[in-house]
Amino acid sequence: MDSGRKKRYAVVGTGSRSKMFVRAVVGQFKDRCEMVGLCDTNRTRMAFHNETIENATGRKVATYLADDFDKMIEEQKPDTVIVTTRDCWHHKYIVRAMELGCDVIGEKPMTTDAEKCQQIVDTQKRTGKQVRVTFNYRYSPIRSKCRELIQDGAIGDVRSVDFNWLLDVRHGADYFRRWHRRKENSGGLMVHKATHHFDLVNWWIGSRPKTVFALGARTYALPEMARRLGLENHAARCQECMVAYKCRYYLDLRRKEEHTRLYLEGEKEDGYYRDQCVFADDIDIEDQMSLVVRYENGAQMSYSLHSFMPWEGYRLAINGTLGRIELNVGETSYISGDGTIQGALLKDRSSLMVLPLHGTPYYVDYPEGKGGHGGGDAPLLVDAFGFREGDDPLRHAASHIDGAYSILTGVAANQSFVTGLPVEIDSLVKF
Ligand SMILES: NC(=O)c1ccc[n+]([C@@H]2O[C@H](COP(=O)([O-])OP(=O)(O)OC[C@H]3O[C@@H](n4cnc5c(N)ncnc54)[C@H](O)[C@@H]3O)[C@@H](O)[C@H]2O)c1
Structure with a gap:
């Protein structure tokens, strides 16, 4: 790219989440970035974001319906396509964007099943383009600190992980109101939501899932x-x-x-209804899930995800040969698009502690992260748009390979729910 030229971005999927990316391009990063096109199946939502763009830059950008995605790329020549559609269509745009010569910044989950994941992996290999999955949680200070402690040897070699995530009655219920409630759209919470959690574990312990056995059920949204x-x-x-x-x-x-x-x-x-009943019969995703995972490095994890809970956040313990880390996090409750900060960390209900096997336990301080997803959204944007200064010894940036391994635990869990059998990750996708 010519160094004087602004980097060109297009967005496909102009719902609620795309707002963060649109605003970053036309606001914070406007000196070196520009928005050149919007694409969606819905004109009303594209118009909403185009208003933001016009307010910031004085002009609207071209909008394209989904069938004209190729036309958008041809006419607007973006360097990078930002993919923020409904999960089940991520693969389609990631693959096509790469085939048409673009890099991709894609929202999580990278995709929803093994076949789509294989298409992304194969296309990336063929085209050499870059796919970046926006795992904002990696960037929140308390989670970065956890990675740093493990990387610096505070608990020795990781042996096991105990991880329990709770979605509360406000935020958690929202997954049962719209498209997420059908597995064909989202892969269920094991993929749509837990991709964040499984990515964190892969990143924290520096390994990849190998074998998954899982149980899941719908017990409340009925x-x-x-x-x-x-x-x-x-x-x-x-x-x-x-x-x-x-x-x-x-x-x-x-x-x-x-x-x-x-x-x-x-x-x-x-006909996209945002406020469907959470007790409807046609919901087919689970609302409680438990699984065990063995990792390539020999560590094992027990994990659970519960929705319709009284509070939002998680309890995590990572056990190593020298000690244990306990990470407890409370998050604010919210509904996507309600104007409040999404998943802000509650400092008075969060703590990070190291418990050496033969020493005195100690709390570890961490910088306060401001903003969405435990303070992860803001630094994620800086990194994803290429404005990070200096090295990143914790390697926050997530590639398509990270995106793949983060979903494969959930894809395997979905398979295990049905068959009642353990699933080998290497049977799902060939890298
Ligand atoms: N990283 C995070 O913390 C985080 C938070 C929220 C959402 N997300 C992700 O962002 C994505 C969007 O979520 P959202 O809450 O904005 O959902 P949304 O429903 O508000 O927006 C999705 C958009 O995709 C469009 N769309 C649907 N099918 C399409 C198709 N075939 N082609 C083009 N556009 C299509 C819809 O019309 C809609 O405008 C999801 O993948 C979600 O997982 C990530």
Whole structure:
């Protein structure tokens, strides 16, 4: 690229999450970056983001419906495509962007199943283009500190991991309202959500999953639970629900501007309803999941993910030959697009402790991360858009290989839920 020229970006998938990337390109990084195109199946959502672009730069960019993705690349010639569509379409745009000569910045999960993952791996090999998966949690200071401790030998060689993540009744319930609630769209929470967690473990312990055995079930997001809560006459969506007044999961899309403009006003185009009932029968993702994983380095993990919980955050312990790390994190509750910070770290409910096998336990301090995802969003953007200064000894940046290994634990778990058998990761994708 000519060094005087601004780097050109296009976004495909202009929903809620793309806002962070659009604003970064036309705001914080505007001196060296420019937005050149938007692509989506929905014109209303593209128009919403184009307004942000116009406010920041004084001009709108060209918009393209999904079928015209190739045309966008041909006409606007982006260097990098930012992929923030619904999860099940990530592979399509990642692969095509690389084939058309672009690098990719892609949201998590990189994709939703092994076949799509194989397509990405093969295309990357063939084209040599770069795919970067935006694992923002890696960048939050408390999680970076955990990696640093392990890398510096504070607990010796890692032997095992105990990891329990809780999604609360506000944030967790939101996965059951829209497209995430169908496995074909999201891969279920084992892929859509736990990709973050499995990536963190791979990164913290410096290894890759080898064997996975898992159990999963839907135990709360069920018609039966609606009956038990006296909500049996609920409608398919909150907007039309006669029992909304007594439902703790009622979401009024008219109350938040972003919900109204992106979803309520956009739904006439594509029938994307943002406020579907969390007790519907057609939900097919699990709401509680437990698994055991063996890693290539011999470590093993027991992990669980529970939704519809009273608080949001996790308990983690990593055991090594010299000691143990205990990392407890409380996060703020939120609903995507409600205008609040997503998953901010609650300092008074979070701690990082090292417990040597034969010494005195000690707390480890960490810088306070500001903003979304434990303070991970802001440094992620700096790194992903190429503005990091100096080396990165903790190797925060995640490649397509990291993206692949982060989803394969969940893909294997999905398979294990059905077969009741352990799954070997190397049977899923060939690298
Ligand atoms: N890293 C994080 O912490 C984080 C947080 C939130 C969301 N995300 C990820 O960001 C992505 C988007 O999530 P969101 O909350 O913005 O969802 P969203 O539903 O608000 O936006 C998705 C957009 O994709 C569009 N779309 C659907 N099918 C398409 C297709 N075939 N071609 C082009 N566009 C299509 C939709 O119209 C919509 O505008 C997801 O992959 C999600 O996992 C990541």
